[in-house]
Amino acid sequence: MSLAQPLPVEAERPEEPRREAPPLAARSPYIVGPVFDWAFFLLPPLLALGLGIAISGTAFSDTPVRFFGQEKTWAGLMVGSLIHAHLVAVFLRSHGNPAIFRLHPLRFVLVPVLAWAAIRGSVVVAAGATVLATFWDVWHSGLQTFGLARIYDRNRGNSPTAGRRLDFWLNHLLYAGPILAGATMLDHFSSFESFEAVGVPWLAAVPARMTATHRAWTLGVLGVGGAFLIVYVVAWARLRMKGHRPSFHKLFLLVTTGACSIYSWGFNSWGEAFFIMNLLHAVQYLALVWAMEGSRLRERLRLKWRGLALALFLGTVAAYGVGAELLDPDLESLWAFTLVVSLMHFWYDGFIWSVARKHV
Structure with missing residues (x-):
């Protein structure tokens, strides 16, 4: 599809329509294109898992190195910098997009x-914001x-509302379930x-209480999750009988991401769960931001070469990302700034996806 058109995106909160919208005409099954989608949207779960396994137990992952007075591993520096880089990239979608910025400038x-x-x-607010950022990220x-996944389903020619709530809760089950149970x-x-x-x-006693009741949480996730998966398969089988056309790209994304999440968060067999899951998420997000905002950035900066705009975006x-990762935690004002960037990333990104959905 042309990047001149707004990308079809879904709202952060599920909303049940009063009646189902009719199926859309089939279009390209890809969001950007075959090479771009496979490289940056579809394969990152498997590639991140493979890289995480490959570096486990190596000096890259385990040997501390001093950076500006701080001890970090190269793997920790890499993924930490990527995390902060993708967090700040949301401002290109919010403040860098005039159409979005004009909607709620105070926000x-x-x-x-x-x-x-x-x-x-407030130290209490700071502690609360830290916890909020952790779970809002999940x-x-x-x-x-x-x-x-919903974009791929819609691009297959299906109704954008069919099975939406099912997909919404499936993705939370696949991502948060292994964290809670694993x-x-x-x-x-x-x-x-x-x-x-x-x-x-x-509140400080929450980790101890969760550890004491972890077995119950694990059994609960397995029970509820297993029942939901049965409901999910039956519901989609019924949609299939009504003419719903399965999207291979959506299924591939859900299966590989779910398997990666269960294997990494649930078992952490190679000790690289945070590296794997944050790497795949950050790569997908940075690619999405570039796909949506790259042309606009080049036009606003009046850059002739798209490659130069990409280099400027990624370099910035x-x-x-590197600066935030190597930040001295004793610099409380700057630390608070990085925490605000994290919180605004989660809020702005959900808001922007919701806004964009109204234009398609």
């Missing part, structure tokens, strides 16, 4: 300033795969420990 200007002031002014990551649960809930230093012990977000 894009005033709210970040107020959020920074609140985090900087929610946001599941929604990214959901959005891409080996990395405590790593996610450990962010609550920051409440101990600010005098909120009952990479510079921020």
Whole structure:
């Protein structure tokens, strides 16, 4: 499809329509094109898993190196920089897109300033924001795969509303379920420990309570998840009988992402779960931002060569990513800034996908 047209994207919150929209005419099965989609949307789960396994136990992954007074591994620096780079890239979609920015200028200007002031002014707010960022990231990551999957389904010529709620909850099950039930649960809930230093012990005790009840959570996820998968397959079989045409690209994305999430978050066999899952998410997101905003960036900067615009985009977000990853945590004002960028990324991205959906 032409990038001159707005990409068809889905709202962050599921909304049940009063009646189902009619199927759309089939179009290209790809979002951007075969090479781009396979390289940056479809294969990243498998490639990230393979890379994570390949570096496990190597010096790249395990040997600490000092960077500006801090000890990090090369793998940690790489994925940490990518995480921060993709977080800040959302501002190209919000502040860099005049059509989006004009809709809610206060949301894009005033709210970040107020959020920074609140985090900087209250240690309790800062601790709460840290926890919020951790779990909002899980929610946001599941929604990214959901959005891409729905685009592929729509491009196959299916109704954009058929099975939407099923896909919504499937993606959260595949992403959040292995976290809650698996080996990395405590790593996610450990962010609550920051409440101990600010005098909120009952919240600081959350990791201990989750550890004590982890078996029950695991059994719950397996039971509820298994039942949902049966419902999901039966529901989609019925849609198939009504003429719904399965999208191979959607199925490939869901199966590979789900398998990668279960294997990485659930078992963390190679000790590289955070590397694998954050790498695939960041690569997909940066590719999506470039696909949607690359031409607009080149036009606004009046750059003749698209490659130069791409280099500027990647160089800018990479510079921020490395700087944020190597930031001294004792520089509280700058640390608060990076936390605000994280929170605004999750909020802005969901908002922008919702807005874009209204134009298709």
